[in-house]
Amino acid sequence: MKTPSRMEPLIEEGLIDSVVCEIMSGKEAMLYVVKCGEEYRCAKVYKEKQKRNFRQNSCYLEGREINSRRRSRFVRSSSNFVKTIRDDAWHSVEVDTLGRLTTANVVIPKFYNFFEGVLLMELIVDSNGSVAPRLNQLELTADQARIYHGFLIQQVVRMLCSGIVHGDLSEYNVLIGNTGPVIIDFPQAVHAAYNNSAEAILKRDVKNIAAFLGKFAPELAYTDYGSEIWSLYQTGKLHLNVNLTGQIELCRKPVNLDVVLSAINIAIKKETAWRRYKSERWTSERRWQCS
Structure with a gap:
């Protein structure tokens, strides 16, 4: 295929050899299969701000600013230059998050490079070597849904133990590779300790997964792992081997x-x-x- 203009700098720098095909165009970026030597990798090309469909990003920005009044006023101002800075910071969030979650052993694509607004990472494939499908594309058995749900809840816990909330977790941001689910797309990731919306965002992430997999295993739709996980996190009791029930005991003490x-x-x-x-x-x- 014809090389997209945004990919030309990577070819010039020798980071990729050629663009094989486009995988898809999402709300934030376009994905391509690229050839790097003998390997095939995934290139994520972030769209320019005016071409994006994702707009509601204010709750994700909290906690990403330096704790300085002057810096905060600078970041919140409306000049085009500052908007460009904020846009670049939005891109770097995914890069930083991938590095942090790799260290935490969260199952995500391997990160290779970030250059000129293009993220190079591992191409997730299925058992046939084809591009892995997203979770929403599959018809599952009840047992498969339960297994995937249990695994994804473990990954949510592992992310939160490293201080990260995905921010946009759903059946559209989970690939089913040849070894199982792989979580993708982290531009909306937030730091749990510095964002007042982190609790609501985490509960929404968990609810999204439960709602989709609950179509195949109905009992999953009635669980509340989000509240349980956040309650343990707040009290300092969340750890990688925590035993979760999916239920949370409500306080019955009269006010x-x-x-x-x-x-x-x-x-x-x-x-x-x-x-x-x-x-x-x-x-x-x-x-x-x-x-």
Whole structure:
């Protein structure tokens, strides 16, 4: 096939020899099979921002900024230059995450290189040597669904133990290779400890997998591994060999309304006093300026 313009720099640098074919075009990137010596690899070409379909990315950005007021204001500004910086950072998230999860032994494609907005990684194939299908393309038996679900939950735990939440985990981001499921696509990955949306994002990831595999093994749709995993993580009890049940015990202890109302009243009084202080200070400053 004709070499896409975005791939030409990689050929010039000797990182790939040729482009074999296009695999697919997704919301964030286009995927190609490329030849590197005697090996076939996958090249992920990130789309330019204006050509993407994925827009709702604000909740993923939290925790990726340096803890500096000046830096934060800089990153949040709307200049084209800063938008370019943020766009490049978005690309690097997947690269950084792949490296971190490889160290944590999460089952993901092997990373080779990242150059000029193109990510080179392992080509996942099925038992016939063809490009591996996505999980959503398969019809499964109930036993297969249970096995895949158990394996993917283990991978979610392994990722969270290394501080990472996938951010977009679903049947569309899992390949079924010749050795089993392989998790892909990490541009939306978040750091669990620095993102206030991490809990909701993780629970959504787990729910997505349970909902799809629950079509083949209905009992999976009624599990709540997401809440259980996050509860263990919050209390420092999550580890690689944790025994999960898929259920979480709800707190049945009655709420002490007097304590709750008292806390609310104290907060209201503090806020009222602060507002009064600011108002009096502003009035005093105005009088001083006019005198």
